[in-house]
Amino acid sequence: MSSASVAPISDCPCAVVVVDPISTGANVGHDVLQMGYPCIRLFSREVPTSLITMFLPGLRTDYCATVTHEEGKIEATLDRLKALPYKICSIISGSELGVELTDRLCRELCLPGNCPSYSDARRDKFIMGETVRAFGIRAAKQAAVSEWSEVDAFLKDLKPNPFKVVIKPVRSAGSDCVYLCENEEELKQHFNEILGTSNQLGLLNNNVLVQEYLQGTEYVVDAVSKQGEHKIVAVWAYDKRCHDGFHFVYYGMRPVPASKYPPKLIEYAFQVLDALKIKDSASHAEIIFTPTGPCLVEVGARPHGGEGTFIPIAQACWGYDQVQVMVKSKLDEEGWKSIPNIPGELKGYGLRVDFVSPVSGVVKEVKHVKEIEALPSFVAFDCLPEVGGVIQKTVNCFTACGGVTLIHKNHEQVEKDFLAIREYEKSMFVV
Numbered sequence: 001m002s003s004a005s006v007a008p009i010s011d012c013p014c015a016v017v018v019v020d021p022i023s024t025g026a027n028v029g030h031d032v033l034q035m036g037y038p039c040i041r042l043f044s045r046e047v048p049t050s051l052i053t054m055f056l057p058g059l060r061t062d063y064c065a066t067v068t069h070e071e072g073k074i075e076a077t078l079d080r081l082k083a084l085p086y087k088i089c090s091i092i093s094g095s096e097l098g099v100e101l102t103d104r105l106c107r108e109l110c111l112p113g114n115c116p117s118y119s120d121a122r123r124d125k126f127i128m129g130e131t132v133r134a135f136g137i138r139a140a141k142q143a144a145v146s147e148w149s150e151v152d153a154f155l156k157d158l159k160p161n162p163f164k165v166v167i168k169p170v171r172s173a174g175s176d177c178v179y180l181c182e183n184e185e186e187l188k189q190h191f192n193e194i195l196g197t198s199n200q201l202g203l204l205n206n207n208v209l210v211q212e213y214l215q216g217t218e219y220v221v222d223a224v225s226k227q228g229e230h231k232i233v234a235v236w237a238y239d240k241r242c243h244d245g246f247h248f249v250y251y252g253m254r255p256v257p258a259s260k261y262p263p264k265l266i267e268y269a270f271q272v273l274d275a276l277k278i279k280d281s282a283s284h285a286e287i288i289f290t291p292t293g294p295c296l297v298e299v300g301a302r303p304h305g306g307e308g309t310f311i312p313i314a315q316a317c318w319g320y321d322q323v324q325v326m327v328k329s330k331l332d333e334e335g336w337k338s339i340p341n342i343p344g345e346l347k348g349y350g351l352r353v354d355f356v357s358p359v360s361g362v363v364k365e366v367k368h369v370k371e372i373e374a375l376p377s378f379v380a381f382d383c384l385p386e387v388g389g390v391i392q393k394t395v396n397c398f399t400a401c402g403g404v405t406l407i408h409k410n411h412e413q414v415e416k417d418f419l420a421i422r423e424y425e426k427s428m429f430v431v
Contacts, residue, residue: 016040016092238286379406
């Protein structure tokens, strides 16, 4: 990929930069283009084609320019951006990989953004937790380790009973290499497996994070912040389960009505955003509501991922979505003001179903497609494997094998269809 390529000049002199418009980030670029602004695609590094093309069909991708940043060469990237025939009016991170570069560029170009001095706290899960703890709110007990003796010291201090400890990379996404260990032998095995290897984002795991296990429902609190004003735009409940020994496999996600928010969940989410100095961006916080209250799993200073499959569900439930609100926060002041600080009750109901494959191999047949399409709440499939393609047994987001969007005015109908899909799924993928 060339370091910069330019398309014909738009009549509009102002342009928006989207850093790493992959997954939901591609929806960000689409919404910017739909508002009539030229959009510059900036990659924070050489990004694999598999990630660049990780978005749903039907989105606009007619970027006016493409620039690739080279690590350690911020001035060169700034020069390339300044050389383009546009006045840059906003820079938005489209995915987790682009968070730090977005912070730095916003500072260098005097544009609204998050403070770069807290970039590490917004990316490194260990620093994140300690920053939240220092702010005076609850954070998981944890240690960042690179030697087994450090793990041993953590265990002696934690004294887990029963033995349940989480281990994962300090910088990752999508439940990649996240394990719940129920004995010391498992913990040591996964410690050796993660340390020194590269994760799905292409980042080297120089150290490993070990944490206490948090028991409870995991909520997603999606927000958008503008000049320090936070607006919660959606609250979801994850459906994560154990599958074939992997404890954090996504089965789906449900919207949560305002009347069902756990006590202090929203207050805690606002405090987390303040602790991490998230002032001018989208955010995607994962919070477990334990028997003693909310506790942060992690938060990304970027939009909710999952290729934007949550967007039609959010629109049906609340009448707006996080990507739309984020773009309004940058480009439409009146539109931003029209969004409430906290979502109200649901206007409709929807549900995201993630397919969980019990098999690996070359796909010979995908069954039950017509039956699922005939369900009353069916809206769309996404990323279904094709015959002749290869699927893996599902263990995280990166081994998911597609999903279904369900939307209906009737809550019971959606849940009925969800259960039907789970039955079809058992024999859906033939390898």
